[in-house]
Amino acid sequence: MSDWVEACRVGEIDEEDVMRFDHAGRTFAIYRSPDDDYFATDGLCTHEKVHLADGLVMDDIIECPKHNGRFNYKTGAARGAPVCVNLKTYPVKVEAGAVMIQIG
Amino acid sequence: MSAAPSRRDYSLIGRDARLAVETGLSAAEWYHTDLSRKQMKELMQRSDYPALRDTAIWLGAILVTGAGAAFFWSTWWCVPFFFAYGVLYGSSTDSRWHECGHGTAFRTQWMNDVIYQIACFMIMRNPVTWRWSHTRHHTDTIIVGRDPEISVMRPPDLVRVVLAFLGVRDVWHAMSDMLRNAAGIISPAEKTFIPEQERPKAIRIARIWTAIYAVTIALALYMGSWLPLMLIGLPRIYGAWYHVMVGLLQHGGLADNVIDHRLNSRTVYMNRLNRFLYWNMNYHVEHHMFPMVPYHALPKLHELIKHDLPTPTSSIVAGYREMIPAFLRQLRDEDYFIKRELPPTARPYREEFHADAAAVAAE
Numbered sequence: 001m002s003d004w005v006e007a008c009r010v011g012e013i014d015e016e017d018v019m020r021f022d023h024a025g026r027t028f029a030i031y032r033s034p035d036d037d038y039f040a041t042d043g044l045c046t047h048e049k050v051h052l053a054d055g056l057v058m059d060d061i062i063e064c065p066k067h068n069g070r071f072n073y074k075t076g077a078a079r080g081a082p083v084c085v086n087l088k089t090y091p092v093k094v095e096a097g098a099v100m101i102q103i104g
Numbered sequence: 105m106s107a108a109p110s111r112r113d114y115s116l117i118g119r120d121a122r123l124a125v126e127t128g129l130s131a132a133e134w135y136h137t138d139l140s141r142k143q144m145k146e147l148m149q150r151s152d153y154p155a156l157r158d159t160a161i162w163l164g165a166i167l168v169t170g171a172g173a174a175f176f177w178s179t180w181w182c183v184p185f186f187f188a189y190g191v192l193y194g195s196s197t198d199s200r201w202h203e204c205g206h207g208t209a210f211r212t213q214w215m216n217d218v219i220y221q222i223a224c225f226m227i228m229r230n231p232v233t234w235r236w237s238h239t240r241h242h243t244d245t246i247i248v249g250r251d252p253e254i255s256v257m258r259p260p261d262l263v264r265v266v267l268a269f270l271g272v273r274d275v276w277h278a279m280s281d282m283l284r285n286a287a288g289i290i291s292p293a294e295k296t297f298i299p300e301q302e303r304p305k306a307i308r309i310a311r312i313w314t315a316i317y318a319v320t321i322a323l324a325l326y327m328g329s330w331l332p333l334m335l336i337g338l339p340r341i342y343g344a345w346y347h348v349m350v351g352l353l354q355h356g357g358l359a360d361n362v363i364d365h366r367l368n369s370r371t372v373y374m375n376r377l378n379r380f381l382y383w384n385m386n387y388h389v390e391h392h393m394f395p396m397v398p399y400h401a402l403p404k405l406h407e408l409i410k411h412d413l414p415t416p417t418s419s420i421v422a423g424y425r426e427m428i429p430a431f432l433r434q435l436r437d438e439d440y441f442i443k444r445e446l447p448p449t450a451r452p453y454r455e456e457f458h459a460d461a462a463a464v465a466a467e
Binding site: 014017048054055056058063065066067068070080081082084 | 145148207208299395
């Protein structure tokens with residue numbers, strides 16, 4: 001069963017930035033792109049389980065704060081060493097001023 | 105001069121490697137000074153300009169000193185040119201591969217990749233192997249059995265340390281590793297940190313490098329001159345002293361097996377020329393604590409967090425004045441280390457990880 005849950009309010013994340021969202025014992029990263037779109041991925045780097053929300057967003061890339069591994073946060077694709085495993089992404093919608101993510 | 109066999113097992117597949125994993129020393133949560141998200145975002149911002157400027161100066165200096173050395177070849181006037189060329193080729197490349205390996209020097213990633221490949225060739229570090237060994241170095245900094253980049257093990261092998269300044273041993277190992285990799289062999293230690301899918305890349309690079317050195321040697325033989333090798337390859341020997349001099353200061357004589365970079369890394373104040381050659385890696389505590397911060401923002405980061413760090417070492421000379429006695433003492437007591445005092449404004453962290461060793465240091 002898939003649930004939509006509110007991760008944050010619109011505008012709570014700066015443009016080209018990321019925020020951590022914890023829910024039901026899991027952790028996610030919510031992104032606001034330079035184009036003002038929202039995206040969501042698993043919150044931990046697939047390399048060494050570091051919180052990506054402490055990293056740097058550049059265009060469509062999130063860079064892990066520990067080893068500078070890179071992912072495309074829109075697709076979850078691993079884009080630079082030392083990450084080799086893609087990041088899981090989640091559907092996002094904006095509804096009534098809330099950023100909602102669908103947690104499968 | 106070297107001491108008795110160590111009680112520490114530095115092998116990456118040995119006893120201490122297993123212990124570090126079992127006790128949680130490996131892949132642990134390290135201490136970070138608190139900074140606001142806004143401050144961190146400002147510090148982490150990437151820009152091409154500082155590295156483009158510095159790289160233009162750097163490559164220009166390599167070309168000018170290399171051309172001068174070749175022009176004055178067979179006269180004494182070539183010596184100062186080779187001196188400068190050697191440091192640029194065999195030492196300043198240490199910080200270039202490092203910073204570009206982190207992907208922080210330039211905002212544009214292909215620029216990081218190009219300089220990374222060039223610098224790796226000059227410093228004779230396989231770009232694949234060393235990317236992964238450095239990843240481990242950041243995960244498990246100076247954790248015995250886990251960190252493949254511990255330059256001075258305990259008790260210190262001072263002959264090896266002195267030879268490092270001459271570059272001979274490094275080059276011997278680099279060439280051996282290159283030929284082994286070129287033959288398609290990845291060592292058991294390398295397998296502990298290089299993922300399987302990356303290993304063919306390490307082998308391919310080693311083969312390309314072997315071909316470049318073969319052509320250089322063939323050219324030297326054809327010309328009946330050492331000049332080609334003095335320009336390609338040998339600078340890693342006669343120009344290595346500088347990167348060893350500054351590199352030893354990064355962690356030398358400080359604590360091992362702690363998970364607080366303030367205790368196992370050293371920030372040293374250096375002048376503008378040294379910081380250019382070293383790309384600000386003298387701010388080493390800051391770099392390890394926040395590896396996302398580009399080299400050009402490290403002085404600013406230092407100003408923001410220095411209240412939480414040990415007093416920086418005032419100069420290279422001061423660093424050696426504290427490090428050499430520590431190395432000598434470690435010859436007879438390998439558990440001895442320089443205990444970094446945190447300022448009263450600093451937050452303490454996980455003293456239990458090194459309480460026993462701290463007692464040794466305080467004796």
